[in-house]
Amino acid sequence: MKCFEFHCKLKELQLLGTLNGGQSFRWKKNIKDGIEQWVGVFKERVWVLEQSFDTLKCQVYQTPHDNMENNELELILRNYFQLDLINLEEHYEEWSAKDPYFKEAAKQFYGIRILQQEPVENIFSFICSQNNHISRITSMVEKLASFYGSKICDLNRVEYYSFPKLDDLAHPAVEEKLRTNGFGYRAKYITKAAQEIVSKGGTDWLEKLKLMDYVDAKKNLITLTGIGPKVADCICLMSLGHLQAIPVDTHMYQIAARLYIPTLSKKKTITESIYKEIGDHFRNLYGPLAGWTHTILFCADLKKFKEVINDDREDKPNKRKKK
Structure with a gap:
């Protein structure tokens, strides 16, 4: 240690x-x-x-x-x-000057940072996140690690494993094992996406996505099985360094309709054009770090946040759906 x-x-x-x-x-x-x-x-x-x-x-x-x-x-x-x-204190001041809603959120939700995650773990974690809740996503990610990762250590009677390598997830036998362990349709998505990434060049291909502009990187991600616009934006934001990416789920749509774009309240579904309208609004308001501010607003609007944290710990899945 x-x-x-x-x-x-x-x-x-x-x-x-x-x-x-x-x-x-x-x-x-x-x-x-x-x-x-x-x-x-x-x-x-x-x-x-x-x-x-x-x-x-x-x-x-x-x-x-x-x-x-x-x-x-x-x-x-x-x-x-x-x-x-990123110097957050400076940026919080800048964002607060642009947006009174952000200024209010910043009083409690200071110091919220975007993690720079490993792309492989980020991709497959968010494939697991679709139509799911946090405690179950966590369980699936831990299963992936214990099934196909390498053991790191035992700590306080808990075994810890690294996240699997791409080749391990791309093996044809993975899908059936995941299906029998509660992954449902995501089992196929995980195996297919892993195989597709390997065929494109593996981790070298993922590194190239970091060097592309945001729009091109997102387009490339959407070619993978199980990845739509929201998940692609999560990956762009959290592991590829495209900090202007705005993942728009139902919750973010409601924030935009209530506080920023009132005309959205008349819409019934998040179409491709509405998705782009919401993202562009925040990018125009906040600039190249719009995805960072989106994350702070998202946390601040989660019904006192602490209640959500308690729900996750107590495994009450109906409180919040993941993007």
């Missing part, structure tokens, strides 16, 4: 809203000796984070052959939270 800490203000990173807002499904909140901890898996390591007013304390559990030093691990974590890319 490696231990380190570094300076990080709450206004630059709020773990609660960032890790429990539906971006990643591999983080859990624990209370140890009265202290809130967040335990999660990324980059084939288990991370335990504790936050104080201006300090982030970190414990990192690695496999025996992995002996990365503290300074390297800190850099991985900083990149994951994009701490050196």
